[in-house]
Amino acid sequence: MSFSWIDAYWPLLLTGAWQTVSLLVISVFFGFLIAIGLAFAQVSGGPLTRALAQGYCTFFRGTPLLIQLWLLYYGVGSLLPMIPGIRQSLFWPILREGFFFAAVSFTLNYAAYEAEVLRGALLAVPKGELEAGRAFGMSPWRLTRRIWLPRAIRIALPTIGGEIVMQLKATPLAFTVTVMDLYAVATKVRQDTLLVYEPLIVVTVFYLVITALIAGTFRLVERQIPMRR
Template sequence: MDFDWLSKYWPLLLDGAFQTVALLVISVGFGFILAIGLAFAMVSGGPVTRSLARGYSTVFRGTPLLIQLWLLYYGVGSLLPMVPGLRHSFLWPILREGFFFAALSFTLNYAAYEAEVLRGALLSVPKGELEAGRALGMSRFTLVCRIWLPRAIRTALPTIAGEVVLQLKATPLAFTVTVMDLYAVAFKVRQDTLLVYEPLLVVTLFYVVLTVLITRAFGFIEAQVPIRR
């Protein structure tokens, strides 16, 4: 095993690790917010809203993430330069980068999966608790914020933790749209040094450590907020 290359490539590895973590945080953060809206639309929305939310979930869960990423990057991305004035706007430095399309596709995909998780969790909240909240005169917004959504999230925490780990393992796909994430750095090291296993072992170690941290973080949260029976 030869790890002498680490002394030369460690700045790139750190930057790649940052790109990977940034993709994970952005997609999980914004995706979870979108998932909440989708879940409530499926549970308590009108017929049209419910159908749209279910259709969104079906499309994004029923197609490979790689295809979604390429459709956005090579499809939508190729059309953006045709928008008048966009190239000269402050948005262009963001929209021309593969990172934007990777973060967007990861977010939309994560939201679809998480919406189904939250939908089931929302339906599992005992109706008696919701009725008790209404009896106390809570508005719908207060009922959702204080009882319904917190109970659902607590119930779904183990599944959410698993979804976050799966999302982490999906981040190397960003390499296919020129994002210099950790896997892209490992690929560059392989091209420059002809070493195959050593760079992959470093990447593997990073993902294992991050998975352990995510699992323990969710375990800590579960321990601090015990579920009520």
């Protein structure tokens, strides 16, 4: 095996790694915020709100992420230029890039899965703790912010870590919409040098390192925030 090609491709590898990590961070951050709203809509919303949230989760969890990504990129992406003035707007440099559609697709997909995790965690919070908060005169917003949501997140913490790792492993799909992520760089190296295994080994090591960092971070957080009984 030969890894001498790294000397020529290391700037591109760094760019690909940055793209991969950026997709992961953006989709997890914004997806988690959306998931919180979807989870509460299913647990404490009205019939219509609950039905809409459940429909959202069913659609995004029931269809392949690759299809969702292509529907956005090749469907919505092909319609955007038809909007008057969109090409002259400040947002066009972002909207024309595959990275934007990949980030949106990954965010919406992650939100659906995380919403189901949080929904179960919200229902798992001991009702006695919520009743105690109400007895102290907490408003619904304060009760949610101080007791219900933090306890639910703590309950779901191991699963959240696993979902983030799964999201990381989904990022190579961005390659299919012209995003130069790490897997796309490995593909370019393979095409240029005819080396098959070496670029994939580098990508594998990168994903293993990021996975280990995520797992280690969540284990550390779990030790710092012990489960109350």
